[in-house]
Amino acid sequence: MKIELISIGSELLAEKVNTNINLLAEKLATIGLAISRQITVGDNPEEIRQVFTESLARAEIVISTGGLGPTFDDYTRGTVAKVLKKKLVFSREVLGAIVRHFAERNIEMPKENEKQAYILDGAEVIPNKIGTAPGQIITVKRVKCKVKSEKLRESSTFHIPPSTVVILLPGPPREMLLMLEEKVIPYLKEKYETGLTRSVTLHICGLPESEIDEKIHPVLEQEKKTEGLKFALIAHPGTVDLRITLSGGDQMLLEQILKKTKNEIYEILGENIYGEDGQTLEKIIAELMLKKRKTLAIAESCTGGLLGHRITNISGSSLYFKQGVVVYSNESKIQVLGVKSETIEKYGAVSQETVLEMARGMKNLARTNCVLAISGIAGPTGGTEEKPVGLVYVAVIIDEKEIVQEYHFLGSRLEIKEKSITTALDFFHRELLK
Amino acid sequence: MKIELISIGSELLAEKVNTNINLLAEKLATIGLAISRQITVGDNPEEIRQVFTESLARAEIVISTGGLGPTFDDYTRGTVAKVLKKKLVFSREVLGAIVRHFAERNIEMPKENEKQAYILDGAEVIPNKIGTAPGQIITVKRVKCKVKSEKLRESSTFHIPPSTVVILLPGPPREMLLMLEEKVIPYLKEKYETGLTRSVTLHICGLPESEIDEKIHPVLEQEKKTEGLKFALIAHPGTVDLRITLSGGDQMLLEQILKKTKNEIYEILGENIYGEDGQTLEKIIAELMLKKRKTLAIAESCTGGLLGHRITNISGSSLYFKQGVVVYSNESKIQVLGVKSETIEKYGAVSQETVLEMARGMKNLARTNCVLAISGIAGPTGGTEEKPVGLVYVAVIIDEKEIVQEYHFLGSRLEIKEKSITTALDFFHRELLK
The missing domain is CATH 3.90.950.20 (CinA-like)
Structure with a gap:
């Protein structure tokens, strides 16, 4: 299944580091889902329109972050409405939540924030408990497009899903994360969890990446023999992560192969492995x-x-x-x-x-x-x-x-x-x- | 001009934060260039192929980072060669540099690193002074593709540049940055610098984003009157950046308008502005x-x-x-x-x-x-x-x-x-x- 993440915000193409990708990836991984592509565009309605159009033609799940704010350069709501050919509908309930948000903080609500009470027609609202922009989930039918060119058929539209889930989330990581945990992940889990992907990340210290690669080479050879088994080495300052991912087959078999592979790696790297997965x-x-x-x-x-x-x-x-x-x-x-x-x-x-x-x-x-x-x-x-x-x-x-x-x-x-x-x-x- | 950045590495779609986007953006900004789109894909040859094919059809400059390492999951070299229909040519000179790199550190060169001495036929090599993977620059003719679908014509291939510069850089930020400074930026400056974009970023502390937005609203109204003038607000923990960008017109005029706009903002926000641009x-x-x-x-x-x-x-x-x-x-x-x-x-x-x-x-x-x-x-x-x-x-x-x-x-x-x-x-x- 293809999942694409669209990150919106000119600051992400300038000085601001985009950590939402990693937060989203981590949460999706808990239900066996992975991002296949991530696209960043600035606060530019035309670029946003293009990118949504393209992702809708490729992916079953399109998640966007950012561009839902109240200010002059927030274009996501309006642009996605055009791409999906949906109206934006005023929600009295959402406005009420925004008004309460400001009242609780003894701040007068700026007029600009009213914009945030408009919702895609037919979308489910994800309440924002700590900020003002609500999230939105909407399911849309497949995008029809006939493509004659062999090149483009191959490159982007070979696989056309029957329907696509579009999820709009706000850019501030804390707001996005809370919505993910409370609504998006449970929603996707119910709809898509396959239970057929398992992965483990081993954290390694004290050996350079190339030396780890050389040492574990015999185990890597398994990748070719065991279908669905994948390895990735990720270097950080002072540490290297080895991620082992396995998909396909039944759950018992997955756990067995993963455990066996992991043990083989432990035998080679020994005390250089200091922890697994979320451990630091x-x-x-x-x-x-x-x-x-x-x-x-x-x-x-x-x-x-x-x-x-x-x-x-x-x-x-x-x-x-x-x-x-x-x-x-x-x-x-x-x-x-x-x-x-x-x-x-x-x-x-x-x-x-x-x-x-x-x-x-x-x-x-x-x-x-x-x-x-x-x-x-x-x-x-x-x-x-x-x-x-x-x-x-x-x-x-x-x-x-x-x-x-x-x-x-x-x-x-x-x-x-x-x-x-x-x-x-x-x-x-x-x-x-x- | 469209510049696209392709970030390659499964870790970037998992736990690793991608700071190369910001480093590249900062350096490009010094010569008036900006990234219009950034795409991240995993270590998956098929996705890498698709993404390169699409970016080549849209952009004048395509820059990639990552996937040039010596290990089993580094696919950039081979995949780009296929997309561009270029051979990979062994470079004795590059291998010499890699061998010296290891010799200077008293480390035996792993056999895997030989892979890194292969260069796209016709590419210019960017030496790697602190790592092993060299960078590469190559100019290719426009990608021909006839598109019948109105939707796709609009979305991705409306603008077809006559030629595209493809620049492959390694993923480690230090190596990438040194290549940018020593080779890529001077190369692009000579070829593309327009001198017609100026921008300034004001760093603000002590006011929330929405209050800044409200206060500077009168100045923002200018955006509509002055062609090419743009504002962006970027919130960080504890600070907000206001970026003012101006393009078009002659240089003197640009500097004048930018100075005038900046002064107006200073009058409104006063001592809440603690610095500009690279100042922290x-x-x-x-x-x-x-x-x-x-x-x-x-x-x-x-x-x-x-x-x-x-x-x-x-x-x-x-x-x-x-x-x-x-x-x-x-x-x-x-x-x-x-x-x-x-x-x-x-x-x-x-x-x-x-x-x-x-x-x-x-x-x-x-x-x-x-x-x-x-x-x-x-x-x-x-x-x-x-x-x-x-x-x-x-x-x-x-x-x-x-x-x-x-x-x-x-x-x-x-x-x-x-x-x-x-x-x-x-x-x-x-x-x-x-």
């Missing part, structure tokens, strides 16, 4: 720390606070994470953590010796069981021949155990920060497991 | 701090380190940013910053009183001129009726001046963290300017 290093560490009743403090230099940010993205992290310091200057390393000035003079601020003294100082200060400390050169300036940009030291203390590791990362300032954090968390996780 | 709050603050020879220390609670991360994303921030603490527990607030336990008992950890004592404690500890402190409830748990999720206090100290502000933010844990940081930086920036 910070989540796994949080669970382990709570289970082991340990507490953590951190000392960061080159990562500037990003380690603390990652750790505290987990709700409830305050149960084990007690405090952190960002000791950016040498003086603060000395004054706050008691690093000896001779150590910095002799070995440098980026050295095994300094990072270990940072970690020990943090342990004295915070009295936690565990400490994680990072010192390095994030660049692009500040590197030397002896200590190049990307040189990073990480110290881990768990109770009486103290270990320091040296790493060399490539990339931009931000990439080096991100790789440092992920690698440090992976290092800490492995030591926690020992 | 952290960059502007860094410049001001260095100019005023001031130093900064920070104390964070609910933001967990994200404030330090944002500040230290600026290379050279160590010249003014001295240290930070993440005082996540009450004990650390008391012990590290000297917050009185009575203050926390009486007013709570999230209160005007506590955040001010945090800031004062940080100033005593770090002996900097300036301090920024944040305490709040990022949620989703931990809120009460009196102190709901999203309640955030920010304290600013600049020399003898001490000010505390209260904010209420909506959103997810991450959004509340991000809004807190942006708002705190904006608050600090305004006080610095006074």
